[in-house]
Amino acid sequence: MLIKIKKPWELSENDVTSVGNYKTRRDFIKAAGIVTAAGMMAPYGALARTLTAAANPYDGRDIKEELTDKRAILGYNNYYEFGMDKSDPSDNAHSLITVPWSITVDGHCEKPGTYGVEDLIDFNALEERIYRMRCVEAWSMVIPWVGVSLSEIIKKLEPTSKAKYVYFETLEDEAQMPALLRGVIKWPYKEGLRMDEAMHPLTLMAVGIYGETLANQNGAPLRLVVPWKYGFKGVKSIVKISFWEDEPNTSWMRLAPHEYGFYANVNPEVSHPRWSQAKERRIGDFSRRPTLKFNGYGEEVASLYAGMDLRKNY
Amino acid sequence: MIKDFKRPILHLICLAPSLWLFHQMWLWYNFAPHSLTANPIEYITDFTGDWTVRFLLISLSVTPLAKIFKFKILKYRRAIGLYAFYYASLHFLNYMVLDYFFDWTLILEDIFKRPALTFGMIGFTLLIPLAITSTKSIIKKMGKNWIKLHRLVYVLTIFAIVHNYMMVKADVLIPIIHASILTVLLGYRVFSYKSKKSKRSNKQLSGDRKHEAIVS
Ligand code: HEM
Numbered sequence: 280m281l282i283k284i285k286k287p288w289e290l291s292e293n294d295v296t297s298v299g300n301y302k303t304r305r306d307f308i309k310a311a312g313i314v315t316a317a318g319m320m321a322p323y324g325a326l327a328r329t330l331t332a333a334a335n336p337y338d339g340r341d342i343k344e345e346l347t348d349k350r351a352i353l354g355y356n357n358y359y360e361f362g363m364d365k366s367d368p369s370d371n372a373h374s375l376i377t378v379p380w381s382i383t384v385d386g387h388c389e390k391p392g393t394y395g396v397e398d399l400i401d402f403n404a405l406e407e408r409i410y411r412m413r414c415v416e417a418w419s420m421v422i423p424w425v426g427v428s429l430s431e432i433i434k435k436l437e438p439t440s441k442a443k444y445v446y447f448e449t450l451e452d453e454a455q456m457p458a459l460l461r462g463v464i465k466w467p468y469k470e471g472l473r474m475d476e477a478m479h480p481l482t483l484m485a486v487g488i489y490g491e492t493l494a495n496q497n498g499a500p501l502r503l504v505v506p507w508k509y510g511f512k513g514v515k516s517i518v519k520i521s522f523w524e525d526e527p528n529t530s531w532m533r534l535a536p537h538e539y540g541f542y543a544n545v546n547p548e549v550s551h552p553r554w555s556q557a558k559e560r561r562i563g564d565f566s567r568r569p570t571l572k573f574n575g576y577g578e579e580v581a582s583l584y585a586g587m588d589l590r591k592n593y
Numbered sequence: 594m595i596k597d598f599k600r601p602i603l604h605l606i607c608l609a610p611s612l613w614l615f616h617q618m619w620l621w622y623n624f625a626p627h628s629l630t631a632n633p634i635e636y637i638t639d640f641t642g643d644w645t646v647r648f649l650l651i652s653l654s655v656t657p658l659a660k661i662f663k664f665k666i667l668k669y670r671r672a673i674g675l676y677a678f679y680y681a682s683l684h685f686l687n688y689m690v691l692d693y694f695f696d697w698t699l700i701l702e703d704i705f706k707r708p709a710l711t712f713g714m715i716g717f718t719l720l721i722p723l724a725i726t727s728t729k730s731i732i733k734k735m736g737k738n739w740i741k742l743h744r745l746v747y748v749l750t751i752f753a754i755v756h757n758y759m760m761v762k763a764d765v766l767i768p769i770i771h772a773s774i775l776t777v778l779l780g781y782r783v784f785s786y787k788s789k790k791s792k793r794s795n796k797q798l799s800g801d802r803k804h805e806a807i808v809s
Contacts, residue, residue, distance in 0.1 A: 348631075355631035355632060363764045365631070416635075416762065418632050418635070461764070463764045534763060553710075554707065555702060558696075560632065562631045562632060563631070565691075567696075
């Protein structure tokens with residue numbers, strides 16, 4: 280049985296056609312200056328809206344790799360608030376109510392308060408960014424996100440000079456999130472970035488994938504994407520943004536401090552204590568491929584960490 | 594003719610999880626919808642690992658169940674133990690072949706540098722001599738030594754469950770359940786060993802205590 284396996288790393292014809300179509304059409308429309316993915320894929324739910332995204336300098340740069348099948352992006356998730364298995368979020372996240380949604384902003388900034396998604400995100404200035412996403416569990420995807428640079432949002436909130444870190448929280452609501460009762464993590468889910476990381480042009484606040492609004496299991500209505508860090512930094516369904524002077528203690532640091540650090544930069548040289556980070560399996564591939572330092576974004580971001588010992592600051 | 598019609602049924606039940614797995618792998622291989630998630634190899638690791646622990650615990654439960662409820666199941670203990678080895682082999686093969694495809698640098702680093710995997714490897718290594726010495730003729734030849742050797746199954750199950758505990762990322766519920774079951778089984782063994790010992794000293798019996806204790 281085991282010996283017969285030889286083909287599964289190739290995409291099925293279906294996958295190739297859908298991804299292929301997407302690319303051609305995207306390229307075609309991009310030539311006209313605008314990228315849309317309207318009606319390309321079956322919508323995942325009644326709430327899915329088509330988004331229009333403008334071309335931008337980070338649109339798919341360097342990514343010559345195949346986009347990950349949309350079904351995998353929608354069906355293989357870590358979102359523990361909806362369950363521990365990879366298929367739990369897609370099974371359970373329909374209970375999340377994303378409209379209306381409000382985000383509390385506080386801490387060292389001039390514009391604290393409560394905001395709606397549209398207050399923070401200019402839906403006329405959306406960009407599509409194709410990023411690699413590397414999970415700390417040593418699998419990865421290539422995802423066409425839609426969103427805006429986090430820096431655009433931060434600028435609106437006018438952090439003061441005391442703001443050295445940005446802190447984020449995911450919604451914590453037992454009525455909408457069945458798995459909270461299990462208490463595997465101390466909820467709510469907490470994440471943070473250093474201010475220069477948060478302001479980096481690659482750092483994205485995503486509201487969509489594959490040209491449509493985010494599915495709940497992907498962190499609707501808005502989530503963070505930091506492509507050079509492990510996926511768990513990408514805090515989902517954000518309800519709080521705070522500007523702090525001190526480094527936040529994030530959820531995973533709290534759970535296992537010697538396994539997960541604040542920076543969590545993708546780094547094949549620094550192993551997780553329980554598994555190697557040297558290689559990863561791209562979802563849809565059969566064999567592992569080498570993991571790239573900073574997930575391949577070193578040219579853009581390595582300077583943020585100049586002089587730091589990345590083994591200590593993992 | 595078949596003397597024991599229950600035995601083939603037992604084999605079928607023990608094989609069922611792997612048959613399901615092979616069927617799903619066949620679907621995967623043919624690009625058909627399957628149940629192995631978007632990351633089939635990881636799923637196979639977890640699936641085979643879980644079934645190895647289950648079969649280890651089931652094989653350890655046979656003697657207590659037979660004693661307490663007078664079930665006539667002792668004759669199946671060996672087969673169930675061998676199925677634990679079968680699933681452990683699938684688990685290890687999947688890791689070696691499908692997951693790392695003989696990438697020895699990484700595999701050796703894993704096994705020697707990461708305690709979680711070291712424990713798994715110790716568990717699997719200890720299973721090998723137990724599986725090899727499971728033929729009737731070897732059992733006969735080894736006599737008491739066979740019983741001694743096969744007590745290793747307790748030790749290796751401890752290693753296996755520690756490995757299980759360490760490999761999960763956040764939710765330790767299942768390994769804790771496994772560990773609790775093992776504790777009860779070990780507790781039963783110690784208890785029955787002690788009560789046998791005290792019974793015997795009451796009756797002032799001499800003879801090979803150790804042997805009986807092991808057999809109990
Ligand atoms: C008797 C021996 C063993 C038993 C009972 C066992 C059992 C398990 C169990 C129960 C899990 C967790 C599955 C889950 O999370 O659902 C696991 C995970 C794992 N085992 Fe083993 N294992 C054994 C030996 C080994 C060996 C020898 C290796 C490789 C050298 C190995 C490699 C792994 C790996 C890599 C994982 C993690 C999979 C992941 O990332 O989720 N195991 N094992």
